[in-house]
Amino acid sequence: MNIKKLLPILLLFVSFNFYAQGESMKEKKEQIKALKVAFFTTELDLTTNEAERFWPIYNTFDDKQFELRHQKMRTYMKRMSDGSLDKITEKEANTFLAQIEDTEEELFLLRKKFMKNVRTILPAVKIVKLKKAEEDFNRKLLQQYRNKGQKSH
Incomplete structure (x- = not known):
């Protein structure tokens, strides 16, 4: 089937x-x-060959991405939803922003590395898809x- x-x-x-x-x-x-x-x-x-090579790379990428988003961002999201943002100091806000920026940069670099690796396996059209x-x-x-x-x- x-x-x-x-x-x-x-x-x-x-x-x-x-x-x-x-x-x-x-x-x-x-x-x-x-x-x-x-x-x-x-x-x-x-294809079978593409799938065999693609999925280990994608799964590693997806797991790391999940970990970054859910482990590091959890702290930030909790802070944003618990009402303590109304009492945050300028210094704390700057530290908070720096941590968010660092996490976003890590996510960007992770995707960039993934794209570089997947280009050796899939044609560009499939990567866009x-x-x-x-x-x-x-x-x-x-x-x-x-x-x-x-x-x-």
Whole structure:
């Protein structure tokens, strides 16, 4: 069976399981990763050889990106949402901004390194499609999350 025909079935199955109660964050992350592999492989029309070489590099990049965003940014986001920003000093704000800028720079350098590595595996057209696939995937995931939230109200 063609992967393009399998993808909607897989998405439905995994999305149903994604919202099952009692699942750990790690399990949900793994399910999202499985959805991402299926979606990107289809959208980019990866050959077996390309997929074998692409996914280890992408997964390493994605894990590091996740770690940067969720570990370092968590502190900043907590500070922004706990109401303490109204009491922040100018010095603290400057330190805070410097930390955010450093994290953003790390994310930029990480993506730049990833792009350099992936250029040895995929043609430029597929790399451009990758950016669109990432945006489309994130949009669909967010929409699914929003729909789930509306159903529980």
